[in-house]
Amino acid sequence: MAFNIKHKVSGKTTYIYLSGSLVTGGRMSLSKVIKGIVANNPNNVELDISEVQFIDSMGIGDLLVTKTLLMKNGGKLVLVNPSQGCDEILKRIALDNMIEIRRVESIN
Template structure:
């Protein structure tokens, strides 16, 4: 999985591409931890081009959310694919990791 970062004011957008699974979840979580430690606590994860997520990927997102919130920030999901939406809904994690339609919508209010 590729991770591209874009800074939009106080918000750091992580643009993911590929599969968010056991192989890639650790690197995502580590990057989120680095960003939060560096003071970037308002994070948007752009899932537009993520075509698959498994429990490890969900764990990385939940862990990132916890890290960001403990630092006084938040982690929001933007534009998840149908597969990602389905997994979030099946696990009821869409109540905790609310999916937004776009990066602009997820960034609003910070």
């Protein structure tokens, strides 16, 4: 997956900021990267995808794996500020019914 990632932890929430594309063919799996980030704080993740230009089926799968991983540990995944392209795809496949999507000015 061709993406860049930054994160910070505040209390029981890990804020993750993605940019680039969540697509097949890259070297990193988003779910594996997030699993490493939340290893010591496996509660809630707010994933800002406002700078993600495109997401394909592999990226969608990684979001679902991440949600499941967090739920097993008592946490939850929230997608924050999806870009227009991602938002259209998420709605088209009804992922907005499976994963909470939040639109906010800033996520700390």
